[in-house]
Amino acid sequence: MAYYRSPAIRRYMIRLIVLVSLYLVTLFTAVMMFKAQAVSGVPAVILAILPALPIIGVFWAVMRFLIEEPDEFMRMLLVRQCLVATGFCLTIMTVWEFLQNFDILPPGNGGFGAAFFWFIGLGFGALYNKLTVGTAGCA
Amino acid sequence: MNNRLKILRAERDWSQGDLADRLEVSRQSVNAIETGRYDPSLPLAFRIAEMFGLSIEEVFESPSRRKSGAI
Numbered sequence: 001m002a003y004y005r006s007p008a009i010r011r012y013m014i015r016l017i018v019l020v021s022l023y024l025v026t027l028f029t030a031v032m033m034f035k036a037q038a039v040s041g042v043p044a045v046i047l048a049i050l051p052a053l054p055i056i057g058v059f060w061a062v063m064r065f066l067i068e069e070p071d072e073f074m075r076m077l078l079v080r081q082c083l084v085a086t087g088f089c090l091t092i093m094t095v096w097e098f099l100q101n102f103d104i105l106p107p108g109n110g111g112f113g114a115a116f117f118w119f120i121g122l123g124f125g126a127l128y129n130k131l132t133v134g135t136a137g138c139a
Numbered sequence: 140m141n142n143r144l145k146i147l148r149a150e151r152d153w154s155q156g157d158l159a160d161r162l163e164v165s166r167q168s169v170n171a172i173e174t175g176r177y178d179p180s181l182p183l184a185f186r187i188a189e190m191f192g193l194s195i196e197e198v199f200e201s202p203s204r205r206k207s208g209a210i
Binding site for chain 2: 004006070071072073074076132133134135
């Protein structure tokens with residue numbers, strides 16, 4: 001079976017590869033510098049935010065794909081994936097927050113933030129598409 | 140939405156991929172429309188009908204008319 005690869009999908013894939021690479025580099029740099037206690041004050045704030053920027057970039061890439069992709073069915077698949085991902089992420093984070101509010105769970109998230117669960121949710125969204133319309137989509 | 144896409148394709152000896160290429164959409168789109176799992180937008184439905192030189196009603200079955208037993 002030939003997979004559909006429009007220019008919009010190719011651009012989306014390239015953006016993802018670049019952003020994930022940037023994420024790994026910035027995260028590794030931030031972890032190393034904080035471990036070495038090499039930064040403080042405003043530079044520390046900037047360094048702490050740096051790994052978040054490529055993740056925000058992934059949200060941007062998803063939205064750009066929705067604008068650029070000419071195939072309406074492909075756009076619909078990704079919108080459904082995003083809706084499933086958002087619902088999944090909000091559900092997990094809400095339950096987790098209440099468990100922490102009532103001291104059932106300790107504070108902190110161990111590095112697993114909202115974005116992590118949103119990306120996991122995209123996977124569930126693809127599965128939902130596969131089961132209901134026969135194809136997972138491209139994201 | 141029921142439709143005659145498969146028959147119309149077969150009459151022209153087109154595969155789903157052939158039709159997808161002509162419509163400039165994915166093969167998955169053609170498959171989803173053909174099997175009734177996705178209803179195309181009005182512009183795409185017009186493009187499909189025009190591809191076969193037919194009116195929309197000759198390609199797609201009206202769900203409301205089907206429900207009322209008119210078809």
